[in-house]
Amino acid sequence: MYSTAPLRVNELSAEERGVYETLDPARMPDHVAIIMDGNGRWAGMRSLRRFLGHQQGAKSVQLVTETASRIGLPWLTLYAFSLENNLRRPRAEVNFLMRLLRSYLENNVQRMMDNNVRIRYIGRTHELPTEVQERMQWAAEETRRNTGTTLTLALNYGGRSEMVDAFRALAAEMARTGRKMEDATEEDVHRHLYTAHMPDPDLLVRTSGEMRVSNYLLWQIAYTEIFVTERYWPDFRGVHLLEAIAAYQRRERRYGGLSEAEAEPIPEDAQVTA
Ligand code: FPP
Numbered sequence: 001m002y003s004t005a006p007l008r009v010n011e012l013s014a015e016e017r018g019v020y021e022t023l024d025p026a027r028m029p030d031h032v033a034i035i036m037d038g039n040g041r042w043a044g045m046r047s048l049r050r051f052l053g054h055q056q057g058a059k060s061v062q063l064v065t066e067t068a069s070r071i072g073l074p075w076l077t078l079y080a081f082s083l084e085n086n087l088r089r090p091r092a093e094v095n096f097l098m099r100l101l102r103s104y105l106e107n108n109v110q111r112m113m114d115n116n117v118r119i120r121y122i123g124r125t126h127e128l129p130t131e132v133q134e135r136m137q138w139a140a141e142e143t144r145r146n147t148g149t150t151l152t153l154a155l156n157y158g159g160r161s162e163m164v165d166a167f168r169a170l171a172a173e174m175a176r177t178g179r180k181m182e183d184a185t186e187e188d189v190h191r192h193l194y195t196a197h198m199p200d201p202d203l204l205v206r207t208s209g210e211m212r213v214s215n216y217l218l219w220q221i222a223y224t225e226i227f228v229t230e231r232y233w234p235d236f237r238g239v240h241l242l243e244a245i246a247a248y249q250r251r252e253r254r255y256g257g258l259s260e261a262e263a264e265p266i267p268e269d270a271q272v273t274a
Contacts, residue, residue, distance in 0.1 A: 005147045008070040012070055012238070013238070016067060016238050019243055019246060029073070029202035029245060030199050031074065031198060031200065032068070032073060032075070033076075033204045033216070033220075033221070034064075034076070034078050034204075035079045035205070036057060036060070036233040037208040037233055038207050038209075039053035039056070039232070041053075043056075051093070060234055060237065061080075061104065062104075063238055066111070066115050066117075067238025067239075067242070068151075068238075068241065069115040069117050069149040072148070077151075077152040077153075078151070078153055079154045081153075081154070081156055081157070082156075083123075083124065083161055086156055098129055101135075105138070105139040106135065112146065112151070113142070113143065115148065117149050118147075118148070118151070119150075119151050119152075121153050121154075122152055122155075123156040123158075123194065124156045125156055127156050154216070157194075157216075159213075159215045159219065160218065163218065163219060167192075170188055170189060170192045173192070193219060195217070200221070201217060201221060201224045202253075203248045204216075205229070206226070206229075207231055207233045208231070227247050
């Protein structure tokens with residue numbers, strides 16, 4: 001475990017506590033990543049405008065983060081705004097999302113402090129509007145010393161562009177140090193990812209039923225367990241995070257290997273037909 005903060009499970013709701021008590025404390029994930037999807041559909045089903053779905057989605061961000069902090073989850077990484085969202089959504093919606101992010105940071109830093117949450121960001125954040133970047137830096141600075149959950153918002157993020165940025169940084173480092181690109185290792189690439197300071201996600205949750213990874217943490221999810229729920233993000237709460245963790249704990253992670261029970265001797269003369 002990466003977090004040294006005390007558990008605050010006494011602050012869970014009765015419903016959350018019910019699920020939490022079924023979990024195996026020895027097999028809690030260190031890092032949960034979430035693709036928050038379905039804000040628009042949530043609003044559409046209620047004949048509401050899309051932006052109200054995003055607004056409700058921002059509430060889910062805070063509530064899920066607080067549950068994560070109560071159970072001592074060290075890393076929570078949320079896909080808040082992709083490069084594709086930035087390029088392909090109507091300007092008015094992008095502007096609204098930017099204003100929502102600013103307001104979210106302004107209004108929730110105190111709650112992050114109360115919950116010992118540290119906020120950070122990944123993505124090409126230098127391309128975001130200056131006033132948004134200023135708020136982001138302020139929130140990161142204010143919460144810097146917190147020791148509980150690190151909430152990472154992926155903003156103006158794309159998995160492929162993260163790799164391009166990593167390769168460029170690695171090439172520059174090699175030019176400086178005289179190493180050759182042919183000698184590059186996985187570890188070299190890893191050191192230059194935006195996520196170099198954190199473990200890879202153990203669990204990736206996607207809301208609203210879509211079976212896609214949508215350019216999210218492509219390098220990092222190589223061995224991540226994926227959990228998809230039909231629930232739209234604005235309806236996703238701490239209890240659903242706990243249910244996703246329960247489903248994760250029912251999986252057997254093999255990292256390309258076999259369990260003891262499956263490993264069987266193969267005779268040298270076993271016939272090969274292909
Ligand atoms: C997908 O809904 C969601 C996003 C565009 C990203 C998530 C954004 C939020 C939760 C808003 C607030 C976030 C913060 C950090 C304050 P969609 O519009 O793609 O939904 P749809 O697929 O149903 O149209």
